[in-house]
Amino acid sequence: xxxxxxxxxxxxxxxxxxxxxxxxxxxxxxxxxxxxxxxxxxxxxxxxxxxxxxxxxxxxxxxxxxxxxxxxxxxxxxxxxxxxxxxxxxxxxxxxxxxxxxxxxxxxxxxxxxxxxxxxxxxxxxxxxxxxxxxxxxxxxxxxxxxxxxxxxxxxxxxxxxxxxxxxxxxxxxxxxxxxxxxxxxxxxxxxxxxxxxxxxxxxxxxxxxxxxxxxxxxxxxxxxxxxxxxxxxxxxxxxxxxxxxxxxxxxxxxxxxxxxxxxxxxxxxxxxxxxxxxxxxxxxxxxxxxxxxxxxxxxxxxx
Amino acid sequence: xxxxxxxxxxxxxxxxxxxxxxxxxxxxxxxxxxxxxxxxxxxxxxxxxxxxxxxxxxxxxxxxxxxxxxxxxxxxxxxxxxxxxxxxxxxxxxxxxxxxxxxxxxxxxxxxxxxxxxxxxxxxxxxxxxxxxxxxxxxxxxxxxxxxxxxxxxxxxxxxxxxxxxxxxxxxxxxxxxxxxxxxxxxxxxxxxxxxxxxxxxxxxxxxxxxxxxxxxxxxxxxxxxxxxxxxxxxxxxxxxxxxxxxxxxxxxxxxxxxxxxxxxxxxxxxxxxxxxxxxxxxxxxxxxxxxxxxxxxxxxxxxxxxxxxxxxxxxxxxxxxxxxxxxxxxxxxxxxxxxxxxxxxxxxxxxxxxxxxxxxxxxxxxxxxxxxxxxxxxxxxxxxxxxxxxxxxxxxxxxxxxxxxxxxxxxxxxxxxxxxxxxxxxxxxxxxxxxxxxxxxxxxxxxxxxxxxxxxxxxxxxxxx
Numbered sequence: 001x002x003x004x005x006x007x008x009x010x011x012x013x014x015x016x017x018x019x020x021x022x023x024x025x026x027x028x029x030x031x032x033x034x035x036x037x038x039x040x041x042x043x044x045x046x047x048x049x050x051x052x053x054x055x056x057x058x059x060x061x062x063x064x065x066x067x068x069x070x071x072x073x074x075x076x077x078x079x080x081x082x083x084x085x086x087x088x089x090x091x092x093x094x095x096x097x098x099x100x101x102x103x104x105x106x107x108x109x110x111x112x113x114x115x116x117x118x119x120x121x122x123x124x125x126x127x128x129x130x131x132x133x134x135x136x137x138x139x140x141x142x143x144x145x146x147x148x149x150x151x152x153x154x155x156x157x158x159x160x161x162x163x164x165x166x167x168x169x170x171x172x173x174x175x176x177x178x179x180x181x182x183x184x185x186x187x188x189x190x191x192x193x194x195x196x197x198x199x200x201x202x203x204x205x206x207x208x209x210x211x212x213x214x215x216x217x218x219x220x221x222x223x224x225x226x227x228x229x230x231x232x233x234x235x236x237x238x239x240x241x242x243x244x245x246x247x248x249x250x251x252x253x254x255x256x257x258x259x260x261x262x263x264x265x266x267x268x269x270x271x272x273x274x275x276x277x278x279x280x281x282x283x284x285x286x287x288x289x290x291x292x293x294x295x296x297x298x299x300x301x302x303x304x
Numbered sequence: 305x306x307x308x309x310x311x312x313x314x315x316x317x318x319x320x321x322x323x324x325x326x327x328x329x330x331x332x333x334x335x336x337x338x339x340x341x342x343x344x345x346x347x348x349x350x351x352x353x354x355x356x357x358x359x360x361x362x363x364x365x366x367x368x369x370x371x372x373x374x375x376x377x378x379x380x381x382x383x384x385x386x387x388x389x390x391x392x393x394x395x396x397x398x399x400x401x402x403x404x405x406x407x408x409x410x411x412x413x414x415x416x417x418x419x420x421x422x423x424x425x426x427x428x429x430x431x432x433x434x435x436x437x438x439x440x441x442x443x444x445x446x447x448x449x450x451x452x453x454x455x456x457x458x459x460x461x462x463x464x465x466x467x468x469x470x471x472x473x474x475x476x477x478x479x480x481x482x483x484x485x486x487x488x489x490x491x492x493x494x495x496x497x498x499x500x501x502x503x504x505x506x507x508x509x510x511x512x513x514x515x516x517x518x519x520x521x522x523x524x525x526x527x528x529x530x531x532x533x534x535x536x537x538x539x540x541x542x543x544x545x546x547x548x549x550x551x552x553x554x555x556x557x558x559x560x561x562x563x564x565x566x567x568x569x570x571x572x573x574x575x576x577x578x579x580x581x582x583x584x585x586x587x588x589x590x591x592x593x594x595x596x597x598x599x600x601x602x603x604x605x606x607x608x609x610x611x612x613x614x615x616x617x618x619x620x621x622x623x624x625x626x627x628x629x630x631x632x633x634x635x636x637x638x639x640x641x642x643x644x645x646x647x648x649x650x651x652x653x654x655x656x657x658x659x660x661x662x663x664x665x666x667x668x669x670x671x672x673x674x675x676x677x678x679x680x681x682x683x684x685x686x687x688x689x690x691x692x693x694x695x696x697x698x699x700x701x702x703x704x705x706x707x708x709x710x711x712x713x714x715x716x717x718x719x720x721x722x723x724x725x726x727x728x729x730x731x732x733x734x735x736x737x738x739x740x741x742x743x744x745x746x747x748x749x750x751x752x753x754x755x756x757x758x759x760x761x762x763x764x765x766x767x768x769x770x
Contacts, residue, residue: 047753050527052527052753069530073527073528073529075527077523077524077527078524079520079523079524079527081520081523081755082520083521083522083523084521085320085515085516085519085521086515087320087515088320092320096312097524097525099312100312100313100525100528100529101528141524144524145524
């Protein structure tokens with residue numbers, strides 16, 4: 001049973017259906033990726049979990065019981081639409097937001113100072129937000145999201161607006177927070193970071209849940225049973241009718257890189273047997289797992 | 305609602321505003337303006353006389369000219385012998401500003417008519433004085449035509465000036481000398497102050513809400529605290545700013561006025577009072593809403609009442625002013641002021657918050673604001689009515705209906721309001737505030753997360769029903 005369970009959530013705004021019977025289960029202590037094209041309903045689902053939007057149907061359970069305002073107030077939430085008070089000083093603002101999350105002023109001050117040092121932005125404390133660049137403000141906002149050590153964090157597009165160096169910094173922090181036991185819901189379009197960070201995902205498209213589960217399971221499930229085979233030999237690998245076919249074979253001075261398509265799961269052994277029987281030297285044999293990016297595109301375009 | 309959270313919100317709303325430069329500037333500049341308004345009219349009255357008019361008179365009647373005696377305002381020159389036509393052509397060349405032509409005397413109707421010609425329009429006062437003087441001439445001519453003996457002596461004996469002393473009688477039959485002008489001034493001042501604060505700080509609440517919405521900080525806030533906490537925290541925080549500003553204004557204005565008074569004061573107010581009959585000013589105030597005139601009264605009658613009266617040599621005025629001041633239900637007035645100030649502000653601030661939540665920038669507020677500003681304006685006009693006619697129906701209902709009552713009731717109180725009316729009005733106001741706060745909170749909750757389209761009252765109604 002997950003930390004957050006969304007059961008059969010429905011939400012429509014007037015005529016427009018934003019979520020249609022969506023159920024997801026977000027396990028504790030893991031990073032959960034919420035994927036989907038723009039306008040799919042991700043932000044609506046996040047807002048429903050946050051109790052900002054009230055669903056028309058279904059319920060959100062937190063630790064097995066209906067989620068309450070008190071639970072929500074502890075969540076660290078980084079909305080997609082970032083924003084800070086432009087005229088307020090960075091330090092005052094961070095203190096204010098931390099206090100709203102229930103920290104005392106002193107605790108907030110201590111924690112914030114640590115974070116500011118870690119991110120190398122101590123000099124910004126007295127600056128007004130309007131003096132910061134977009135990326136700088138994002139850093140401050142990330143700190144204000146996590147400073148109260150929430151056990152659940154919802155990060156909507158946390159990497160957008162960051163340069164690669166800072167994106168890496170944030171990525172590391174997210175992983176560290178997970179190691180410390182936090183549960184993180186990550187909404188992103190960046191499929192590489194999904195593969196790198198997420199344990200489980202849910203893909204939403206056009207207000208419907210398309211797929212949910214472990215990242216590895218999904219990648220294997222959507223693998224098209226292709227195998228990359230690297231071998232050395234005089235001859236090329238011969239396909240076997242009904243067992244496997246050879247999609248490509250690149251011969252580089254006797255060192256071949258071939259992609260083999262299996263007819264069924266069991267035929268991988270048959271491939272090996274064939275290779276051996278054809279007197280070829282096997283250097284590498286590995287299943288080709290599709291990138292999340294390909295799966296995403298495949299599922300989303302299939303829905304059209 | 306969580307008190308600790310609200311306290312944090314109030315703290316931010318308060319301190320960010322109080323720390324702003326604009327707050328400091330208004331805190332210091334407004335009292336200077338205010339003090340200036342109090343002091344300036346007296347200075348003006350002393351030092352600037354109207355530019356003297358050079359007036360040529362063609363008096364074809366032969367009876368009016370003696371009444372046009374030159375004074376500070378005008379120098380009259382008799383150019384009757386030039387004749388009307390030549391005078392009309394020549395008066396400017398002769399360095400005259402105005403040409404006054406008095407028609408030949410109509411011996412049957414026993415009257416004349418007067419025409420004034422000038423390049424620039426002549427002032428109302430000057431025109432009036434021309435008329436008054438000609439009228440006296442005609443009246444005297446008519447009296448003379450009765451051929452009464454010893455006319456001069458009789459006229460002297462007949463002249464009289466009767467002074468009205470007003471008393472207000474309370475239930476116990478105790479009589480107090482009163483001066484209606486003082487009620488008027490007080491009633492105006494209190495009505496205005498409440499109006500001003502509601503408009504100023506209501507708008508502050510509204511732009512605060514818009515700021516949170518347009519900077520998108522609201523989504524983080526709303527995931528940390530309840531929308532109602534956010535709204536009321538803001539309203540209360542701004543209220544504290546208003547009170548701080550108000551107190552500082554009173555203190556600074558007093559300091560400045562007293563300081564100026566200490567340096568020139570004795571003279572200024574003394575002379576001002578001596579140069580003009582205080583009752584006359586007060587009465588004229590009743591008819592003209594001239595800002596200057598009003599503040600003069602305000603200061604000269606209230607702060608320096610004693611001195612003024614003694615120097616103008618009319619101790620009875622002093623009695624009347626003091627009597628009036630002691631007759632005003634001060635305790636009731638001040639307590640009601642605080643109650644209406646707070647409730648009126650809360651009522652309107654919650655409405656302004658709801659409007660702010662529905663828009664993304666200040667420019668879009670115009671249309672939505674209208675239904676909120678109309679009752680305020682209405683109240684403002686009723687106040688002008690109230691200090692002349694405090695017991696009329698309009699004023700009574702204005703002081704009962706919650707949307708106008710904070711302003712109108714305050715204007716009524718100096719004239720005395722039965723306690724039951726006060727209670728009914730306050731209870732109605734509280735009930736309306738609760739109703740409006742509930743409605744506003746509902747609109748606010750939905751509105752602050754609505755982005756991207758211009759909202760109308762139809763949308764607000766939909767959000768309310770959600």
